[in-house]
Amino acid sequence: MKILDRISELIYPEKNICFICDEYEDAIKNHLCIECRDKLEFLEQTISEDIVCPLRYTDGIREIIFKYKYGKNPYLYKMLGPLLLEEFIKRNINDIDLIVPIPMTRRKKSKRGFNQSELLAKYLSEKLNIELDTRNLVKFKKTKSQSGLSKSFRRVNIRRAFKIIDKEIFADKNVLIVDDIITTGATYTEAKRNIMDANAKKTYLITIASGRDI
Ligand SMILES: [Zn+2]
Numbered sequence: 001m002k003i004l005d006r007i008s009e010l011i012y013p014e015k016n017i018c019f020i021c022d023e024y025e026d027a028i029k030n031h032l033c034i035e036c037r038d039k040l041e042f043l044e045q046t047i048s049e050d051i052v053c054p055l056r057y058t059d060g061i062r063e064i065i066f067k068y069k070y071g072k073n074p075y076l077y078k079m080l081g082p083l084l085l086e087e088f089i090k091r092n093i094n095d096i097d098l099i100v101p102i103p104m105t106r107r108k109k110s111k112r113g114f115n116q117s118e119l120l121a122k123y124l125s126e127k128l129n130i131e132l133d134t135r136n137l138v139k140f141k142k143t144k145s146q147s148g149l150s151k152s153f154r155r156v157n158i159r160r161a162f163k164i165i166d167k168e169i170f171a172d173k174n175v176l177i178v179d180d181i182i183t184t185g186a187t188y189t190e191a192k193r194n195i196m197d198a199n200a201k202k203t204y205l206i207t208i209a210s211g212r213d214i
Contacts, residue, residue, distance in 0.1 A: 030082035054087035081123035170198035183211040
C-alpha cells in the first residue's frame, strides 16, 4: 500500500465505502450503501431446490458484473461475496462438503488476471469453513462467450469444455458450484455432469444473478 493510500484508509476506511457509487458512510456494510442496494432486484422465489441465487439480472447488477469481470476489478468480490453468503444462509443448506468454482481456461485466466467465480468461491469457503477445490474441475476447451448465444448453441458451445483431473476429490460429496450468472443453465449442467460422473452425491449452484424469467 502506498503511503497516500494508507493515510486515506485511516480517514476513509475501505469498509465504509460503497463500491458502486463511491459514497462514504459509517453505516455502509459489505461495501454496498442502502440506496444502491435498493436498486438491485432481489428474487422473491427460489429458482429450484439446487440453485441459490439472490438477484434478477437487471441493468444495475449487469453493470457491476461487467465492471468486475471485464473492467478487471477483482476487489468487487468483497461486495458480491456477501450477497451470495446472505442468500446461502437464508436457504439453510447444511450439507455441502466441497466448493468448486466454474473454471476458466488457463489462457483466459492469465489474460484477465483472475477468475471471478474463483474469488467468490474462495470467499464462501472462508466464511462457511467449507473446503475449496480449484484444481480438479478444469476448463480445457476454449469456448465463445455464452452471452448472446441461443439456448441450443450455448449447450453445444460448452459441451465437453470441462474435464476432471482427480475423480477421488468428488466421490460421495455434495458439491457447491460457483458461477457469476445463470441464464439457460448450460454451463451448470455441463459442470454438474462432469462432477456427477466423478461419483459426487449431489451438486448445487450458487450464482449472483439469474437471467431467467421466473
Ligand atoms: Zn452506493
